[in-house]
């Protein structure tokens with residue numbers, strides 16, 4: 001896009017993300033910030049052109065901002081906002097903008113207050129965190145000592161500067177930066193709907209949906225094989241009227257395509273959006289006022305790993321082998337016993353056995369109103385087979401809970 005000095009209200013539709021810090025480029029810290037920001041930006045219909053990590057070297061940081069600003073409407077950086085001389089983000093941006101940082105009296109007062117309240121002498125080195133350049137608005141950091149910046153360039157491009165620690169970065173992005181960006185004109189008006197599928201492979205999903213739909217550009221239908229589901233993501237941007245075709249909003253386009261996708265694969269859908277298994281199961285259990293006990297055998301704990309620690313999960317047993325003498329017990333009976341022993345309303349058991357190179361899975365569910373049993377074969381063995389066994393277990397559980405009314 002070309003430079004235009006009058007485009008101060010330029011809509012921000014492209015972005016680049018910079019992760020600053022030698023700890024990232026040396027591999028000591030995994031960059032999770034860039035991915036999280038990319039997901040958020042994409043959700044707003046902002047196209048991420050590039051993500052880069054840069055070491056704490058002045059010419060590298062400065063160069064990265066300079067070139068990102070030549071390409072993208074918005075540059076979002078994380079890291080390098082600490083008080084030490086190797087935290088170079090502020091001075092690099094000042095140089096790129098041709099401005100001189102000064103100490104912002106409000107920030108200085110806030111910063112000194114943080115130390116005063118704890119009765120500790122303020123380390124003058126930290127004064128650097130009160131720096132601001134004239135074209136930057138500061139972004140509050142309630143979780144740390146490094147305020148962020150939102151810088152408006154005369155050509156309408158924007159730089160958002162966030163701290164490195166994810167627990168500081170996330171709230172600053174969500175509560176401080178995003179509202180200002182949205183107010184300013186941010187992203188395309190893209191609508192997104194995601195269907196989460198289970199019990200089916202990606203290739204079958206793609207086959208059923210069909211090439212015609214999958215090749216379409218607007219609305220776009222795409223499949224993603226995630227660890228916990230096959231996601232079918234439908235997205236659209238508004239389509240202007242052309243020829244005989246009337247104008248369509250993004251949501252109208254999705255309203256047209258969604259029934260076609262549901263007709264093809266609706267039977268496999270267990271959730272929408274970014275719902276996780278524990279969320280879906282938790283809301284069913286809460287609806288009934290029930291709690292859950294689980295027992296898994298030969299899964300390496302993949303079920304409890306998937307569910308995590310939840311208030312409604314009152315017992316989770318992980319067994320390496322079936323206890324002696326209990327081999328003949330029928331799975332449903334065992335599940336009901338587990339439930340009664342744990343004092344919960346619902347029991348879930350899953351056990352696996354290697355069969356050829358694949359994993360034979362047996363799942364049983366017992367609720368106060370019904371029981372269910374399923375045997376399946378999870379493709380492949382090892383870690384992958386074990387985590388698929390856990391998915392088979394939660395799928396039967398959710399299905400059974402949803403049938404109970």
Ligand code: ATP
Pocket residue numbers: 019020021023024029030031032033034078079080081082083087144145146162163164165166168
């Ligand atoms: P502060 O002054 O609050 O520490 P900062 O902006 O100076 O913020 P850095 O010093 O660059 O942040 O990084 C601090 C910590 O934040 C790192 O040690 C690391 O744990 C985490 N961190 C930094 N960058 C990233 C990133 N891209 N992804 C995940 N974690 C990160």
